[in-house]
Amino acid sequence: MNIIPSLQTTGDALNAERIRMDVIAQNIANAQTTRDVNGKAYQRKVVSFAAVMSQATKDLRGLNGAQNNAQTGQSGLKTVRVSGITADTSPGERIYNPAHPDSDKNGYVSMPNVKMAQEMVDLITSSRAYEANLTVAKTGKAMADSALRFARDL
């Protein structure tokens, strides 16, 4: 067990949320990009999360070679990782603007399918989740602190 419990799980979660925030920032930055690297309008990217068995659980199980273990139980501890960043293929708005260099032969421009309100809501959710994980890290640190203080007092 680590000195500060849960540090790995919380670290992984912070990392995953940070990636999600990066992708949201990318979506917002490209909200008006009509020409992506493939020449088409930018498609918003979506981050998906997956739960994975934590290294601590794997280590504990590896020692005993068992499916379930005194400390981890049957379900074990799960940390989180980004399972993939996929493009949202829903069509974007088409705006009539013949003067635009990326307009098609009818004068319509395909705009990215980024919706500002949706991205903002995702950003808030993500930053709240980030904060929540930081709180857990703080609690873990306080617990380790009190355990160490207890040893020092004697």
Place this chain on the structure above:
Amino acid sequence: MAKKLLDAAAIRHEAYASNIANVETPGYKRVDLDVNFDTQLKGAVRKHDLQALNSLSPTIAEDKAATAVRPDGNTVILEKELMLDNKNGVEYDFLTQYLSTNLQQLQAAMKTSGS
């Protein structure tokens, strides 16, 4: 017994950390300290069964009582987890202080008998 409770609090913190980390993972089921631990601990203390108390170890299990309130099947409620984690931290604090006081009393007793 305080040692067992301390172990349980540390494990519980890991469980809550795992839950909060997976608050956005679709289909994730929240985990918590195995509910049997409480009843077994109570039973062992009531019967003054030291052996049962020593062999008792806290484990993590999926919380079957939790129901999904979201369409993605995730059973974590963030606010609840944070409150539980805070409460658990205070409990841990209390237990370390309790143990420390106990040991200090022992130390004091040993000092007086020695002089």
